[in-house]
Structures are given as C-alpha cells and as structure tokens.
Amino acid sequence: MAEQPTRIIRRGDIPREDWDRAPWNRWSFQHLREILPSAEVWRGDGPVAELKRRPQNLGDIRFSSARGDISVAGFLDHSHTDGFIVLHRGEVVFERYMNGMTERSLHLSQSVAKSFCGALVGIAAAAGAVDPQKPVTHYLPELKATAYDGALVQHILDMGSGVAYSEEYTDPYSDVGRTDVASGWKQKPKGDTRDWPRSMWQQVLTLKKREAEHGSRFNYRSIETDVLAFMLERVSGLRLPELLSREIWQKMGMEEGAYYTIDPEGYALADGGLNACLRDYARFGQMVAQDGFYNDRQVVPEAWIRETRRGNPDLFGADYRATMPRGAYRNQFWIEDFEKPVLECHGVFGQWIHSDPEHDLVIAKLSSWPDFLDDAQFLEARAAAHAIKRALIHG
Incomplete structure (x- = not known):
C-alpha cells in the first residue's frame, strides 16, 4: 500500500483557546506566528557565527532514571x-530534529525567554x-500605585519581590491566566462579565497586593520579567524586539531571525513569547558558558x-527543592547547584538550556510536553545531561 501523505495542519485546525495544549502544541x-500577532527580532x-561540527554517537549513552535503564535516544523518543x-x-557533537522540526524552525521558548531579558x-x-540597586519606581514611577512600590530592580531580577501573583497554569482565573488574556494568547472565559486587562501594562498596574517583604524569598x-522589559523599553526608547536584535541577536551572529508574540498594544511578551531556532538557543547557552563572550566580542x-551564578539558596523554598535540591535563582536564570557554575533556562512544556562552563558543555532541548510541568521528565532530562557530560569527559 502506498504511503499516505502527511496531513498539512493549518491555523484553522487549531482551537483558539487550546493552541498550547496537547495534542495541538505538537x-x-x-x-x-500563524496563530498570534508577532514582532520580528532581526x-x-x-555573517552567521559558525558552529563547527564534531559528530558523536551520543544516542547510545545509557543512564538510570525513574523508568529504569534507558538510552539518550530512547529518552528523546518518549519525551x-x-x-x-x-x-x-x-x-x-549531537543534533536531532523530531516532530517535523528542522534547523530553520522557530520554536516557542516559553520561560526560557526570561533569561534573554535578564541578559539585556x-x-x-x-x-x-x-x-539594579535602585527602586523599580525610579524607572517606572507609575508603579508607586502598585505593590511594586519599594521593590528594587534586583528584587525583580531574582523574582524576590513580595508582590502577590498566582502562577497556577491550569486555572484560567489565576493571575497567570489573566496574563494569557492580557498578552493576547487567550480570550477571557466565556460568560465572564468582569473587567480583564487588555494589555500586559494594564495587568501590571492592577497588582496591588503584597504578600511578603521585598527580598525575603524567591x-x-x-x-516579574515583563516589569523588567517595560523598564528596559523606558530607558532605551526601543521596543523589546528591537533591543534584543541590537544587543544580542546581531552581535552574536545568530543563524536565523526570531520573533516575539505581541499583545494588543504591541508589547512583546518578555516572560515567554520568544521564538527562535534550536541552534540559536544553543549559541545563547554557549555565550553564557563563556562568561558573556561570543563571536569575538563581549556580548553580555x-x-x-x-x-x-551567585544565587542565594536560602531564599529557595521547599516547592522548588523537589526538583532542584541545591538550586537557586538569580538574574532570571536558574542555578542547578549553588556551589557549581551551571546556569539553566527553563520553560514549561519542556523547554531547556543547560550551560556548564566548567565542562564547556551546552545542551538545548525544545519539547511539546502534554503538560505544563512534569517533574519526572525534568529529572530525566537532567540525568541525561549528566550522562552525556560523563561520556564526553571520559570518552
């Protein structure tokens, strides 16, 4: 029997309110950019910064996980x-594309985008x-009428402000659910007659409740990332996509352009709306591993x-230690182990950059998990990274 042609999916096939849910997120x-408005990162x-190649068969490396002994290739297949x-x-040394992705495909980064804003x-x-030691209201005086009054820029960089904001992804009425609406990602729940923010800036201005002292905990x-981006736009006079293009994309010699999703007022979603190709995410990780130096220049x-790399583990609560027992958070990056120099970028649905300067190793994984968070898959990805690291060091 002749093989059936692959069905072409079009925008009209995707439910407007469920584009980020399984199976549509695949x-x-x-x-x-076929679903939402966007703005280019030129x-x-x-010239493109060359990535030299030294292919190795890392797919056969085996490691132990909660599911037993598996290979890197098997991990990629089921995750x-x-x-x-x-x-x-x-x-x-290793590069794989799956699920129709190619080297030119621009993939949503989710919260990996936060680290790009931190670098800016x-x-x-x-x-x-x-x-960073000045109050954020020095740059955005409108925030004096919000719970951000008194917070330093550094507090926000470290997600240590005391502002109340619920990050319950599956609850459309949570604060992050309201962010989905404000950013233009979703529409407000049907039948709800209450006022909803019509832009990200409007939502920031609604955050009036403080639940902790600024700087007291992560x-x-x-x-928080969007507040930083509004500050950057205010001091630079540029929109975020232009700023990222000028300060990082062009200087690093990225292989492809990128883009952000934008809200109804044209604001690029700094906390999760960046889309780029796999190799450019890896280049960013390599730049971080090289202390900000890349493409013959000091980018960051x-x-x-x-x-x-100097995060405070004492601010890292029990909820976060379940998957990162020695972790910390600093300047919009995750720290795998507060005594080691590894920095990571994390995004829901399985987006991840692992940047290890000690072993000159960078791993980037783009995924479309069926769930926002999956601790088992996250821990398995880290186990795979450490197995690859051991093989490269001792092989």
Whole structure:
C-alpha cells in the first residue's frame, strides 16, 4: 500500500483557546506566528557565527532514571522532543530534529525567554542605563500605585519581590491566566462579565497586593520579567524586539531571525513569547558558558554572568527543592547547584538550556510536553545531561 501523505495542519485546525495544549502544541509551538500577532527580532545582515561540527554517537549513552535503564535516544523518543542539541567546546557533537522540526524552525521558548531579558538588563546596567540597586519606581514611577512600590530592580531580577501573583497554569482565573488574556494568547472565559486587562501594562498596574517583604524569598512569577522589559523599553526608547536584535541577536551572529508574540498594544511578551531556532538557543547557552563572550566580542558583561551564578539558596523554598535540591535563582536564570557554575533556562512544556562552563558543555532541548510541568521528565532530562557530560569527559 502506498504511503499516505502527511496531513498539512493549518491555523484553522487549531482551537483558539487550546493552541498550547496537547495534542495541538505538537504543531503550534513551531508555527505560533500563524496563530498570534508577532514582532520580528532581526538577525541583521552580518555573517552567521559558525558552529563547527564534531559528530558523536551520543544516542547510545545509557543512564538510570525513574523508568529504569534507558538510552539518550530512547529518552528523546518518549519525551515529546522537537529538537535536541549538544555543544562541547563550542562544537556541535549531537543534533536531532523530531516532530517535523528542522534547523530553520522557530520554536516557542516559553520561560526560557526570561533569561534573554535578564541578559539585556545586564547589558543596560553595564552601560549605566539601569542600576539594579535602585527602586523599580525610579524607572517606572507609575508603579508607586502598585505593590511594586519599594521593590528594587534586583528584587525583580531574582523574582524576590513580595508582590502577590498566582502562577497556577491550569486555572484560567489565576493571575497567570489573566496574563494569557492580557498578552493576547487567550480570550477571557466565556460568560465572564468582569473587567480583564487588555494589555500586559494594564495587568501590571492592577497588582496591588503584597504578600511578603521585598527580598525575603524567591517566588516564581512570570510577570516579574515583563516589569523588567517595560523598564528596559523606558530607558532605551526601543521596543523589546528591537533591543534584543541590537544587543544580542546581531552581535552574536545568530543563524536565523526570531520573533516575539505581541499583545494588543504591541508589547512583546518578555516572560515567554520568544521564538527562535534550536541552534540559536544553543549559541545563547554557549555565550553564557563563556562568561558573556561570543563571536569575538563581549556580548553580555562578564561580571554580570559571574554574579548571576551567585544565587542565594536560602531564599529557595521547599516547592522548588523537589526538583532542584541545591538550586537557586538569580538574574532570571536558574542555578542547578549553588556551589557549581551551571546556569539553566527553563520553560514549561519542556523547554531547556543547560550551560556548564566548567565542562564547556551546552545542551538545548525544545519539547511539546502534554503538560505544563512534569517533574519526572525534568529529572530525566537532567540525568541525561549528566550522562552525556560523563561520556564526553571520559570518552
């Protein structure tokens, strides 16, 4: 029997309110600009920073997980992988594309995008445009009427403000559910006659409740990143996609352009709306591993990257220690182990960059998990990373 042609999925096939849910996210995470408005991150007209290749058969590496003894290839097969790449000493040693993804596909990063915003703040701080030790209201005086009054920029970088914001992904009425509406990702629940924010800036201005002292604890809240982005736009006079293009994409010699989803007022969603190709996510991880240096230039200040590795584990609560028992958070990056220099970028549905300067290793994985969070898959990905690391070091 002749093989049936692959069915072409179109925008009209995707339920408007469920584009990010299984099974639709297997397609939508690679085609989001066909669903939502977007703004380009221009790569510029300069040469692409070459990624040399030194292929190795890492797929056969075996490691132990909660599911028993498995191979890296088996892990990729069952973990809803779209793309997976390993750089060792700056060279591509392993690269796989699955689920129709190619080297040119632009994939949604979810909260991996937060680390790009953190890097931009580091650049602005080195230029004297931002002082992390100043109150955020110094740059955004409108926030004096919100719970952000009194919070330092550094508090927000570390997600340590005391502002109340619920990050319950499956609850459409939670604060992050309201962010879905404000960002243009979703529509408000049918039949709800209450006022909902019509843009991200409107939502920020509604955050009036403080639940802790600023700086007293780490509590992951997506909207903190958007506050930082509004600050960056205010001090630079540029929209976020333009700023990311000028300060990172062009300087790094990225292979492809990128794009952000935008809200009804044209604001790019800093906390999760960035879409880029797998190799460019890996380049970003390599730049971080090299203390901000890439493509023959200092892209992000070295001091900023080194300071980012110095998170305070005492602020890291029990809920986060379940998957990162020695973890911390600093400057919009996750720290795998507070005594080691590894930095990571995490996004729901399985987006991940692992950047290890000690072993000059970078791993990037793009996924379309059926669930927002999956601790078992997250821990298995980290076990795979450590198995790959051991094989490269001792092989």
